[in-house]
Amino acid sequence: MKKNMSDKGSGFQVDVQSLILEIEQARREMQNCMNYFQNVGNEPNLIDYAIYKEAAARAKYMYLLTKARKLNVKVNRYDFNKKMSS
Numbered sequence: 001m002k003k004n005m006s007d008k009g010s011g012f013q014v015d016v017q018s019l020i021l022e023i024e025q026a027r028r029e030m031q032n033c034m035n036y037f038q039n040v041g042n043e044p045n046l047i048d049y050a051i052y053k054e055a056a057a058r059a060k061y062m063y064l065l066t067k068a069r070k071l072n073v074k075v076n077r078y079d080f081n082k083k084m085s086s
Contacts, residue, residue, distance in 0.1 A: 006012055023064045030057040 037050035 026061040030061050033057045
């Protein structure tokens, strides 16, 4: 089911399914960054890189969640996964 919604104030149409997929991808990216941070050891440059990378991933994730909230997008994770695998 593909739904388009208007993002108030921007005049753009938002594909809800694409937005949900972007949110899930951003969540995985953020998790990967956290895992990377846990595995860098004591290398100061890699620690700095991991911190900045995680901060960027978190900012993207929060932006997408805010966008979804403004559009009143709600997803039941179980239903979403079931629909995506069909």
